[in-house]
Amino acid sequence: MRNILPVLTVVAVIIVIWYAAAIGMNKKWTYDQAARAKVEVSLTEMVKDTWTQDRPVLPAPHQIVQELYKSVVLKKVTSKRSLVFHGTITLAATMLGFVFGTLAGIFLAVGIVHNRAMDMSVMPWAIASQTIPILAIAPMIVVVMNSMGGTDFLGKETATAIFGYQPAFMKGLLPKAVIAAYLSFFPVVVGMVKGLRSPDQMQLDLLKTYNASNSRTFWALRLPSSTPYLFTSLKVGMAASLVGAIVSELSSSPLRGLGARMLTGSYYGQTIQIWAALFAAATLAATLVAMISMIERISLKRMGMN
Amino acid sequence: MNWIISVLAIWAVAYFVNVKLANSSLRHTRLIKLLVPAIFGATLLLVWEGLVRGLEVPPVILPPPSLIGVKFMSSLDILWGDLVQTLFKGALSGYIIGCSAAIVTAILIDRSPFLQRGLLPVGNFIAALPIIGTAPILVMWFGFDWQSKAAVVVVMVFFPMLVNTVQGLAATDTMQRDLMHNYAGGYWKTLQKLRLPAAMPAIFNGLKIATTLALIGSLVAEFFGSPTQGMGFRISAEVGRLGLDMVWAEITMAALAGSAFYGSVALIEKTLTFWHPSQRG
Numbered sequence: 176m177r178n179i180l181p182v183l184t185v186v187a188v189i190i191v192i193w194y195a196a197a198i199g200m201n202k203k204w205t206y207d208q209a210a211r212a213k214v215e216v217s218l219t220e221m222v223k224d225t226w227t228q229d230r231p232v233l234p235a236p237h238q239i240v241q242e243l244y245k246s247v248v249l250k251k252v253t254s255k256r257s258l259v260f261h262g263t264i265t266l267a268a269t270m271l272g273f274v275f276g277t278l279a280g281i282f283l284a285v286g287i288v289h290n291r292a293m294d295m296s297v298m299p300w301a302i303a304s305q306t307i308p309i310l311a312i313a314p315m316i317v318v319v320m321n322s323m324g325g326t327d328f329l330g331k332e333t334a335t336a337i338f339g340y341q342p343a344f345m346k347g348l349l350p351k352a353v354i355a356a357y358l359s360f361f362p363v364v365v366g367m368v369k370g371l372r373s374p375d376q377m378q379l380d381l382l383k384t385y386n387a388s389n390s391r392t393f394w395a396l397r398l399p400s401s402t403p404y405l406f407t408s409l410k411v412g413m414a415a416s417l418v419g420a421i422v423s424e425l426s427s428s429p430l431r432g433l434g435a436r437m438l439t440g441s442y443y444g445q446t447i448q449i450w451a452a453l454f455a456a457a458t459l460a461a462t463l464v465a466m467i468s469m470i471e472r473i474s475l476k477r478m479g480m481n
Numbered sequence: 482m483n484w485i486i487s488v489l490a491i492w493a494v495a496y497f498v499n500v501k502l503a504n505s506s507l508r509h510t511r512l513i514k515l516l517v518p519a520i521f522g523a524t525l526l527l528v529w530e531g532l533v534r535g536l537e538v539p540p541v542i543l544p545p546p547s548l549i550g551v552k553f554m555s556s557l558d559i560l561w562g563d564l565v566q567t568l569f570k571g572a573l574s575g576y577i578i579g580c581s582a583a584i585v586t587a588i589l590i591d592r593s594p595f596l597q598r599g600l601l602p603v604g605n606f607i608a609a610l611p612i613i614g615t616a617p618i619l620v621m622w623f624g625f626d627w628q629s630k631a632a633v634v635v636v637m638v639f640f641p642m643l644v645n646t647v648q649g650l651a652a653t654d655t656m657q658r659d660l661m662h663n664y665a666g667g668y669w670k671t672l673q674k675l676r677l678p679a680a681m682p683a684i685f686n687g688l689k690i691a692t693t694l695a696l697i698g699s700l701v702a703e704f705f706g707s708p709t710q711g712m713g714f715r716i717s718a719e720v721g722r723l724g725l726d727m728v729w730a731e732i733t734m735a736a737l738a739g740s741a742f743y744g745s746v747a748l749i750e751k752t753l754t755f756w757h758p759s760q761r762g
Contacts, residue, residue, distance in 0.1 A: 180599075181597075181598040181599030181600075182599050182602050182603060184595075185599035185603050232622065292496075292503035292517070295513075295514065296499055296520070297518075297521065305693065306740050307735060310697050310701055312732060314704065319542050319543070323542060414609050421611055421613070421614060422613060422701055426717065426720070433614075434614075437617050438705070441617035441621060441705060446618070449617055449618055450618070453614045453615065457611065461606065461609070464609050
């Protein structure tokens with residue numbers, strides 16, 4: 176709580192700098208327009224204009240908030256101009272990928288901890304994989320899965336049979352989810368291996384004197400003591416999944432989702448639209464991570480671990 | 482069919498060898514520690530090759546590793562040009578600017594606990610956001626060439642680096658600082674002789690995280706627009722032409738570049754922080 180004042184100060188300073196930067200970066204356009212119309216602009220007129228342009232180089236914060244309000248609250252959620260519409264598409268890919276990626280990561284970590292051959296074979300690669308830009312495969316996965324046919328979560332016929340129509344988020348969901356899963360997979364493996372190994376020798380010895388089997392040791396000691404590591408890797412994995420979903424939307428078709436919104440914005444010079452999509456993505460990331468943090472706090476408290 | 486059978490045989494043999502090696506009495510030697518993952522990796526490549534040939538997967542879906550290797554060797558000049566554009570011009574310049582700016586900022590706010598308490602939560606918050614999304618904006622601002630990529634990298638590495646440096650500067654305890662005080666070491670002397678060296682492990686931790694971020698930032702920013710060179714540009718262009726062997730060659734290059742970048746920073750860390758417990762092993 177004692178951090179609130181400093182944080183608010185920093186945020187306020189950032190906003191002030193932002194408005195100042197908006198004047199500096201947008202004033203060229205204002206003066207050009209004025210010169211073309213052969214009118215003189217006073218300083219106040221100039222400042223006012225830089226904060227209200229249609230396609231500013233740097234939109235002022237209130238313009239982004241307006242755009243967010245317009246595209247989140249005022250538009251119907253089924254409209255293609257609604258950020259909620261695009262947000263749910265990104266969210267669906269993120270969540271599907273996150274669930275599969277973390278589950279696979281946890282299973283592999285369990286295998287690594289219990290099987291020495293697996294540990295020595297896989298672990299160096301899992302660690303090395305964190306140094307390489309895995310995101311580079313995103314466009315390829317999208318195109319390859321497109322050419323193989325099935326990129327929808329359920330086929331059009333199946334979805335229509337169940338829901339009566341094909342929900343928008345299911346279209347082209349699979350490649351995005353694959354990339355999101357792939358990105359969250361490795362951090363979870365590395366984190367969970369660390370967590371499952373976190374019990375110290377004394378605790379392991381104690382369970383040995385109880386004649387506990389490997390699986391008993393796993394459920395009673397290893398898994399509970401890995402919980403803090405699990406939540407840390409879940410947070411990293413969630414952020415990575417979202418980045419994966421957004422980047423894969425750049426090359427996916429149809430162009431939907433927050434990433435696609437940024438791309439189309441940059442094609443047509445709609446800077447406010449890009450910033451609004453960026454803020455929506457940031458809000459989504461913050462919300463998802465905050466939700467994991469909340470579950471973390473509650474469960475660690477109930478486990479007596481904080 | 483023959484391919485499939487040999488794939489299964491290779492898998493079984495390699496599995497058997499690795500289990501033997503991993504459970505042998507020599508398992509703590511360096512050689513075995515390198516050999517086991519090497520066998521695993523080689524097996525994966527062979528299985529990939531065998532399955533692609535055995536199941537007759539078309540190369541526009543998944544080319545076999547041999548084809549990728551041939552493409553890699555035959556287009557070394559293109560790959561090198563892309564590497565220079567993406568790693569040296571985009572990633573490295575942004576990395577240097579971003580990291581040094583973050584370290585300088587950390588030292589500047591070091592004397593103000595108020596600013597630290599304000600900037601750290603904000604920095605941690607921003608570090609968790611999909612910053613890569615600023616790429617289209619920065620490409621509009623700085624143009625298609627490497628400057629916009631460097632800008633993306635600066636934004637991406639700044640906050641993780643800042644957070645790590647601030648934590649590192651807090652790594653000394655009161656006793657050590659009191660000693661400096663007894664020696665009449667002022668703020669700057671203490672910073673230079675005690676706190677910066679003590680912060681080195683945390684700073685290098687940040688620098689290592691930033692290597693990966695830098696390469697990702699530079700590469701993904703090229704998806705948004707690029708001169709006719711660069712790894713990200715080549716990947717998106719070749720994907721469009723279904724030249725998947727070139728895409729894989731480029732991915733191989735990116736993996737090598739990423740590991741080399743990370744490895745060289747880790748090497749510098751080893752020589753500079755040889756005194757730290759984690760390096761004495």
